[in-house]
Amino acid sequence: MSQDDDAAKVTADAVVTTTGLVRRFGKQVAVDGIDLAVPRGSVFGFLGPNGSGKTTTIRLLLGLLGADAGTIELFSQPIPKAAGKVLPRVGAVVEGPAFFPYLSGDANLARLQAIDKTDDPHTARRRRGEALERVGLTAAARKPYHHYSLGMKQRLGIAATLMRPRDLLILDEPTNGLDPQGTREIRNLIRTLHADGTTVIVSSHLLSEVEQVCTHVGIMSRGRLIAQQSMDDLRTARVPRLSVEVTADTTTAARKVLAKLGLAPDGTDEASMLVTIGEVPVPKIAKALVGAGADILGLSLEQPGLEDIFVELTGAGFDVAG
Amino acid sequence: MSQVENFDAVPGALWRAIGSEIGLVLRRRRNQVLLAGLAALPIVIGLAVKLVSSHTDGGVGLITKITNSGLFLAAVVFVVSMPLFLPLVISVVAGDALAAETQLGTTRYAMILPVSRTKWLGMKAVGLVVFVIAGVATVLVVSLVVGFALFGVSDMTLLSGDTIGPWAGVGRIALMSVYVVASEMGMVAVGLFISSLTDVPIVAMAGTAIVPAVCTVLLAVPQLQAIQPGLLTYHWLDLTTFLFAQPDVALIRQGLLVQLAWVAVFGSLAWARVASTDVKA
Numbered sequence: 001m002s003q004d005d006d007a008a009k010v011t012a013d014a015v016v017t018t019t020g021l022v023r024r025f026g027k028q029v030a031v032d033g034i035d036l037a038v039p040r041g042s043v044f045g046f047l048g049p050n051g052s053g054k055t056t057t058i059r060l061l062l063g064l065l066g067a068d069a070g071t072i073e074l075f076s077q078p079i080p081k082a083a084g085k086v087l088p089r090v091g092a093v094v095e096g097p098a099f100f101p102y103l104s105g106d107a108n109l110a111r112l113q114a115i116d117k118t119d120d121p122h123t124a125r126r127r128r129g130e131a132l133e134r135v136g137l138t139a140a141a142r143k144p145y146h147h148y149s150l151g152m153k154q155r156l157g158i159a160a161t162l163m164r165p166r167d168l169l170i171l172d173e174p175t176n177g178l179d180p181q182g183t184r185e186i187r188n189l190i191r192t193l194h195a196d197g198t199t200v201i202v203s204s205h206l207l208s209e210v211e212q213v214c215t216h217v218g219i220m221s222r223g224r225l226i227a228q229q230s231m232d233d234l235r236t237a238r239v240p241r242l243s244v245e246v247t248a249d250t251t252t253a254a255r256k257v258l259a260k261l262g263l264a265p266d267g268t269d270e271a272s273m274l275v276t277i278g279e280v281p282v283p284k285i286a287k288a289l290v291g292a293g294a295d296i297l298g299l300s301l302e303q304p305g306l307e308d309i310f311v312e313l314t315g316a317g318f319d320v321a322g
Numbered sequence: 323m324s325q326v327e328n329f330d331a332v333p334g335a336l337w338r339a340i341g342s343e344i345g346l347v348l349r350r351r352r353n354q355v356l357l358a359g360l361a362a363l364p365i366v367i368g369l370a371v372k373l374v375s376s377h378t379d380g381g382v383g384l385i386t387k388i389t390n391s392g393l394f395l396a397a398v399v400f401v402v403s404m405p406l407f408l409p410l411v412i413s414v415v416a417g418d419a420l421a422a423e424t425q426l427g428t429t430r431y432a433m434i435l436p437v438s439r440t441k442w443l444g445m446k447a448v449g450l451v452v453f454v455i456a457g458v459a460t461v462l463v464v465s466l467v468v469g470f471a472l473f474g475v476s477d478m479t480l481l482s483g484d485t486i487g488p489w490a491g492v493g494r495i496a497l498m499s500v501y502v503v504a505s506e507m508g509m510v511a512v513g514l515f516i517s518s519l520t521d522v523p524i525v526a527m528a529g530t531a532i533v534p535a536v537c538t539v540l541l542a543v544p545q546l547q548a549i550q551p552g553l554l555t556y557h558w559l560d561l562t563t564f565l566f567a568q569p570d571v572a573l574i575r576q577g578l579l580v581q582l583a584w585v586a587v588f589g590s591l592a593w594a595r596v597a598s599t600d601v602k603a
Binding site: 059062063064065066083084085087088090092094095096098099100101102110111112114115116117118119120121160 | 329330331332334335336338339341342343346350351426427428430431432433434435436437438441445600601602
């Protein structure tokens with residue numbers, strides 16, 4: 001399926017669409033004309049190096065910043081004009097949670113409910129309790145926020161989004177500060193939400209996490225959206241490589257045979273090698289290796305990891321883009 | 323698929339929001355300490371007067387007035403607190419109004435609920451006004467109680483020489499306190515505006531607190547006579563007119579108009595600022 005067909009299919013049923021979205025800060029272009037399309041019901045991994053414009057984009061989507069050019073639509077309604085109609089369906093954690101340090105976790109949530117004009121006061125307490133339960137903060141609900149650990153603060157931020165049913169959740173680094181148990185719970189939470197039909201946008205640096213839960217990916221770099229595809233498409237577009245591991249004494253034989261097949265394994269004389277196989281079928285390689293007397297310890301087709309794809313696309317180094 | 327909710331405003335939503343804001347302002351420990359500080363003023367002044375009067379025979383006119391009728395203590399406390407203490411206390415709370423939530427980052431979470439910018443400013447304004455009323459009420463009630471306890475209540479001898487009964491005296495003091503509340507509305511508006519400019523509350527507090535001081539300086543410059551009647555503090559001490567048999571209503575009206583003008587100007591500036599700024603915090 002061509003790129004254009006893909007895009008058309010997605011925008012027809014997209015929860016978030018932007019066209020030519022631009023935002024500058026002084027001379028710097030933070031968001032440089034992006035056409036975002038988040039499919040309904042997807043778990044959309046929003047990735048990019050630091051300074052790529054992810055957070056600015058999220059702020060634009062939520063109406064916190066005004067766009068310099070382009071359009072934004074949430075649930076097919078224009079932002080910021082229809083923000084009042086649409087934002088109650090959206091929950092978000094943006095750049096970390098923020099609460100009053102001198103209020104308890106429960107009081108902080110109550111504050112948000114009290115100033116939300118579409119929040120039903122009769123069920124407010126129950127929903128608050130359920131949200132706290134869902135993130136495991138019931139025991140700490142009455143403690144003042146400034147006594148919370150980083151992980152607890154993060155959970156409270158997520159609890160705030162769960163106090164009412166949401167059609168879209170935007171989670172910016174949701175596993176920040178969480179221990180492995182907490183990270184697993186967040187992953188399960190996202191899966192549950194996904195199963196319920198909620199669209200989830202996860203902005204994260206933990207590519208291994210994203211890989212596990214996301215169905216679609218959008219990668220930003222220097223203000224541009226350089227990739228926007230389903231995870232499946234992203235993987236199949238990349239050439240898989242064969243991982244071959246042989247015993248030390250048969251390495252030379254193995255390498256010789258691979259060279260005869262026209263393949264170029266990486267490294268010079270290591271027993272463990274990665275080789276791009278091109279058109280050569282794997283069974284043929286296996287038979288050739290065995291035939292040459294190589295003792296195979298392991299043979300597997302490796303899908304390129306999201307991290308490899310990411311680094312390849314963004315060319316990211318340690319330096320911030322600007 | 324999650325339920326599609328009805329997104330009309332729930333009845334009473336505005337009151338809930340205002341109630342939440344008032345709760346935030348009045349339940350905050352620091353603000354309660356400020357109110358306690360205001361309550362201490364009449365206690366300190368009352369005790370000081372008691373001490374002085376018990377050691378000297380006649381004493382200064384004002385002290386005699388207080389010892390004769392505890393109602394005068396309230397009047398004196400208002401006069402003493404108007405130029406500095408009260409505006410300072412209000413600066414602290416007003417400086418926080420918008421800047422604190424911006425600093426904490428809670429503003430952005432309010433904005434995405436969503437809460438309209440106008441409602442946001444309105445909530446903050448009401449919270450501040452309620453705090454001013456609470457502060458003045460604290461001073462009033464404590465002054466009356468302390469005055470009664472230390473000096474007893476009897477007919478009040480006004481500054482114009484006339485005498486009025488105790489209840490009429492309470493009435494006058496109450497009118498004074500209403501004028502004090504009204505006189506601080508300009509400060510509230512200025513505080514809101516300065517608070518909207520920064521994400522550092524203490525800067526907003528300092529900026530607001532300076533305003534009366536600047537006005538005092540400008541009032542001391544004779545060449546500025548033309549603009550002086552419009553300055554925020556110009557009519558502040560006219561509250562003493564309630565201590566005359568015939569209070570100067572024209573003076574009070576001027577004072578209220580000046581406050582109205584400052585509220586209109588700085589309220590609009592604050593609104594323009596809050597309505598148009600990106601929520602970067």
